[in-house]
Amino acid sequence: MKPHFVPAELAEFRSIIRLPVQWGDQDAFGHVNNVVYFRWFESSRIAYFEQSGINKPMETAGLGPILASIKCNYRQQIVYPDVVLIGAKITGFRNSSLTMVHMLYSERLARIAADSDSVIVAFDYQANISRRIPDPARSVIDAFEAQR
Amino acid sequence: MKPHFVPAELAEFRSIIRLPVQWGDQDAFGHVNNVVYFRWFESSRIAYFEQSGINKPMETAGLGPILASIKCNYRQQIVYPDVVLIGAKITGFRNSSLTMVHMLYSERLARIAADSDSVIVAFDYQANISRRIPDPARSVIDAFEAQR
Amino acid sequence: MKPHFVPAELAEFRSIIRLPVQWGDQDAFGHVNNVVYFRWFESSRIAYFEQSGINKPMETAGLGPILASIKCNYRQQIVYPDVVLIGAKITGFRNSSLTMVHMLYSERLARIAADSDSVIVAFDYQANISRRIPDPARSVIDAFEAQR
């Protein structure tokens, strides 16, 4: 879902999704379980891929994205009820991988509650190896990120 | 989140929540996993309790709700991206339990994708036994359901 | 994983799996969340299909199983740490569907903590309709269940 407003903390993010916290996202500590943040980042990552238009040049090259690593820094505890905004941004390319950053904003807390760094590899699922990210995919992202 | 519109199929439901399908809700069959529906019903159940005002008379009586049974009838497969509306309604009281019905509507399919019956017991977590649902709790629900 | 021992309560079940409760299966009430039981039943259902040999005659007929409905009766609260045994049994056939029953046993409580009824349909994913369960699939199940 699209955010109704974009807080200053997410101003640099072209792709932002808005998700409600579900009661069942909480664990026995009574706050949102650490694992749930990664589900939210995944949703943000996929929304970014769709919105940016990178899926088409990747598929044309016979490639799909595969998550190589992801890290979350937990800054604030989140509790139900709340609504979170998650921004995604590609911050760099290497030969066969790209780096994606997320910021997760809590509407209830009115501040960033977590952030994330990740590395995503261009993967040839047929040959089962990583490949160079094709130039058209890089151009699509450059254009998308330049719009903000 | 509140629904933007209420389809005719949910017209009889006073409490309706709206949740986005997440990509990760899908399983290896490429559709939303059967387990996820129960997370959605749980979110609907909790929203109903909050919106109806039943929590206060239950807590006053030292009681909390506990799920005794729940059933889901799957009518349509759901795939990402989609947004679902889930309605909740209390359809009857017995001595120490109540029956709740859910209807789950897919915005993409524009139809009911699943429904659910459940039984919820008034539970004394201190004494670890079920208790009669107090009259004030029944009155609150009668008034809430009458509003539609 | 295979059970180390079979309690009397599961003596009638030919297919039993053994799963550890994970800490994160618990919710803010401090017990295993109601949704997790359905993940366990799913694992039991899939183990049954594999162990019974029904997958092959179904695939030969171009059919796959699809869950039409499932119900859980919660009898006991489960908390971490614990290990559960889940039995699955096919209790009847109709034209295009079968009924499966589960019993879920808690090793810590040394008793049944939940049970489940479900209906599974033989589905032609190509034609997107249900089909009669082929006779070889029925025979395989009859033979499998007769072994206990």
Add this chain to the structure above:
Amino acid sequence: MKPHFVPAELAEFRSIIRLPVQWGDQDAFGHVNNVVYFRWFESSRIAYFEQSGINKPMETAGLGPILASIKCNYRQQIVYPDVVLIGAKITGFRNSSLTMVHMLYSERLARIAADSDSVIVAFDYQANISRRIPDPARSVIDAFEAQR
């Protein structure tokens, strides 16, 4: 659950748990979803805390652990059916935090499928601030790790 054997890759880990992959851990790509690894690391982290004996000196000091950050490096795709072994090890202490490393071994692949770095903070849930990890807690860990 305890592992039946300890592969050489986990020889340096005093705390190892063994968990079955569930079919429903897989996503629409047909492999175990990236989020599930963090649930496994959580289970390993909690088992380590229990097995090492660190919980008692922490509780005595009025402290509980809180996850500050965690990273996963995905090395191999995991598919059902499989069983994974997850080792946990504390690799260092700072004033109010400790670092924990995990290695995740796939029995099917007979190799490490993922590893993880994390930072855990000693948290005073009453005062809502982090505190120095008490010396008895450090001694307990030093003794536990020295046993391998």
